[in-house]
Amino acid sequence: KVVEYEWEVSYINAAPDCYSKTILGINGIYPGPTIRASQNDTVRVTMKNHVATEGITMHWHGIRQIGSPWADGTAAVSQCPIVYGESFTYEFTVDRPGTYFYHGHFGCQRAAGFYGSLIVDLPDGMYEPYHYEGEHMIIVNDWWHRGIIDQEQGLESTTFKWVGEPQSLLLEGRGRYNCSKVPKYDPAAISCNQTDERCAPHVWKVERGKTYRLRLASVASLSTLNFKIEGHMMQVVEADGHNIEPFYTDNIDIYSGETYSVLVHCNGTLDNYHLGLNVRGRTDKDVPTGLGILNYNNATAYQPNTPWPKGPAWDDFPASKAQAKKYKALRNNPDPTSHAFNKTEHAVTRTIILLNTQNKYQGHTKWAINNVTYAPLQTPLLAALVYNISGAVDLTPPPDYPTSGYNIFNPPANPNTNVGSGVYQFNTGDVVELILQNAATLTANQSEVHPWHLHGHDFWIMGYGDGVYDPIKSPFTFELDNPPARNNVPLFPFGWTAIRFKLDNPGAWPFHCHVEWHFHMGMGVMFAHGIDQVRQKGIPSSTLGCGLTKTLFKLNP
Numbered sequence: 142k143v144v145e146y147e148w149e150v151s152y153i154n155a156a157p158d159c160y161s162k163t164i165l166g167i168n169g170i171y172p173g174p175t176i177r178a179s180q181n182d183t184v185r186v187t188m189k190n191h192v193a194t195e196g197i198t199m200h201w202h203g204i205r206q207i208g209s210p211w212a213d214g215t216a217a218v219s220q221c222p223i224v225y226g227e228s229f230t231y232e233f234t235v236d237r238p239g240t241y242f243y244h245g246h247f248g249c250q251r252a253a254g255f256y257g258s259l260i261v262d263l264p265d266g267m268y269e270p271y272h273y274e275g276e277h278m279i280i281v282n283d284w285w286h287r288g289i290i291d292q293e294q295g296l297e298s299t300t301f302k303w304v305g306e307p308q309s310l311l312l313e314g315r316g317r318y319n320c321s322k323v324p325k326y327d328p329a330a331i332s333c334n335q336t337d338e339r340c341a342p343h344v345w346k347v348e349r350g351k352t353y354r355l356r357l358a359s360v361a362s363l364s365t366l367n368f369k370i371e372g373h374m375m376q377v378v379e380a381d382g383h384n385i386e387p388f389y390t391d392n393i394d395i396y397s398g399e400t401y402s403v404l405v406h407c408n409g410t411l412d413n414y415h416l417g418l419n420v421r422g423r424t425d426k427d428v429p430t431g432l433g434i435l436n437y438n439n440a441t442a443y444q445p446n447t448p449w450p451k452g453p454a455w456d457d458f459p460a461s462k463a464q465a466k467k468y469k470a471l472r473n474n475p476d477p478t479s480h481a482f483n484k485t486e487h488a489v490t491r492t493i494i495l496l497n498t499q500n501k502y503q504g505h506t507k508w509a510i511n512n513v514t515y516a517p518l519q520t521p522l523l524a525a526l527v528y529n530i531s532g533a534v535d536l537t538p539p540p541d542y543p544t545s546g547y548n549i550f551n552p553p554a555n556p557n558t559n560v561g562s563g564v565y566q567f568n569t570g571d572v573v574e575l576i577l578q579n580a581a582t583l584t585a586n587q588s589e590v591h592p593w594h595l596h597g598h599d600f601w602i603m604g605y606g607d608g609v610y611d612p613i614k615s616p617f618t619f620e621l622d623n624p625p626a627r628n629n630v631p632l633f634p635f636g637w638t639a640i641r642f643k644l645d646n647p648g649a650w651p652f653h654c655h656v657e658w659h660f661h662m663g664m665g666v667m668f669a670h671g672i673d674q675v676r677q678k679g680i681p682s683s684t685l686g687c688g689l690t691k692t693l694f695k696l697n698p
């Protein structure tokens with residue numbers, strides 16, 4: 142069947158954490174409407190732009206867009222931004238059941254509240270390999286009071302102004318900021334109101350004795366988030382739309398871009414319990430716990446006065462690494478779309494090592510991959526390749542390896558990087574092993590967490606390690622038995638992460654750090670393959686009209 146949505150996007154006033162500000166709303170609401178479809182349905186979303194000063198696009202995170210690379214919603218890659226007053230229709234198949242979300246993919250619009258949930262059910266009569274009696278969505282986020290235009294300008298400026306840590310953490314678009322901390326001269330001081338209904342904690346209702354599936358998704362712009370439910374254990378069963386070998390935990394790390402399903406057996410004796418969200422991997426100083434309420438049997442909902450739930454300390458990296466390594470693909474998965482790994486079929490045909498560094502370009506602070514910082518193109522990459530538009534993109538491939546002998550433990554000896562469009566070209570059918578290698582930032586003894594996200598494909602996580610990746614020794618530590626298939630993976634400070642994937646979905650696909658601010662600072666590359674096949678099918682002319690595609694369709698006189 143076809144599930145259809147009509148969206149109007151405009152600026153709205155919101156107060157997710159009690160502090161009133163202007164954000165991007167869909168049909169006047171925030172977070173955006175939930176899309177619900179069944180496996181193999183067609184989702185059709187017509188989105189109209191009512192934002193007079195900005196273009197917009199929408200990315201369907203985790204949906205591979207098989208056969209519809211033009212509908213991926215990434216500005217400068219799959220389409221021209223939708224300009225003021227115009228509409229664009231996304232149409233794609235949701236081929237795999239699971240928990241997903243959507244978000245703006247132009248500039249830093251995701252950080253302006255431009256996101257919502259997307260859930261794909263199994264068709265009628267089919268069942269998950271686990272049992273639950275009810276379900277709830279919990280979309281989590283970090284939140285700033287400054288507007289994104291101001292934040293983007295600060296990041297782009299030669300007098301680099303970092304966004305800093307978030308003011309609040311949100312569950313289903315709600316958090317609570319301590320309004321007494323708003324400076325008196327700030328005009329918002331009069332509209333930061335802790336009794337505002339819009340920042341009352343979200344209440345998740347459950348019935349005692351039943352098991353619930355909580356669907357978690359992180360649209361965070363920066364923070365890794367740790368989710369915990371007071372007095373309840375969670376059984377993790379799904380990650381990024383894939384069933385996994387279930388495991389129990391009392392707290393779960395969620396990196397930006399990731400989705401999970403956890404089963405919670407509701408056998409508590411109290412009426413209300415805290416849901417708590419805390420920062421991991423970066424300082425949690427001045428970032429208070431985000432709170433929600435788990436409410437039993439329709440009792441009066443209130444915030445319990447018990448201590449706020451808190452997982453491991455923010456800098457307990459061993460705990461994060463141990464949890465990341467727990468994810469394995471579900472053995473004997475009944476789901477035919479499960480994308481099982483096979484050692485023989487998925488033997489590597491090309492290895493690329495991607496060094497992640499913080500650099501300078503003409504006085505601007507940037508992130509670079511193998512010393513190339515990504516700059517979005519004027520002409521969408523997909524159109525540039527499909528129509529072979531000369532001058533639209535420099536296709537000189539970036540290096541497959543970092544400069545030999547690079548010392549990851551020190552800030553770059555030469556901080557200057559090159560700017561480029563970062564396009565790696567592959568043959569369809571290639572099986573690529575990517576090694577993400579972390580390094581020190583421009584600051585001595587500092588290296589940061591980077592949650593990487595791939596568009597258009599799922600990959601298998603082969604392994605994680607500390608220090609420098611050793612091409613001889615490190616592969617012996619790989620998980621070749623049942624690595625999890627995912628489309629998001631963390632890279633830990635001063636460490637490496639190995640992933641493998643098969644290029645089986647023709648198009649032009651970003652692979653980037655899902656920290657909104659880092660991608661804006663150039664932290665990403667592009668993977669293109671099978672363009673002849675895309676050309677044969679064609680891409681809609683509605684994706685064109687900017688850059689050098691402007692002149693492609695001249696009206697007949």
Ligand SMILES: O=C1O[C@H]([C@@H](O)CO)C(O)=C1O
Nearest residue numbers: 303499582584589658659662
């Ligand atoms: O991109 C970033 O910049 C700052 C810091 O590295 C420089 O101020 C930070 O914490 C980031 O994640």
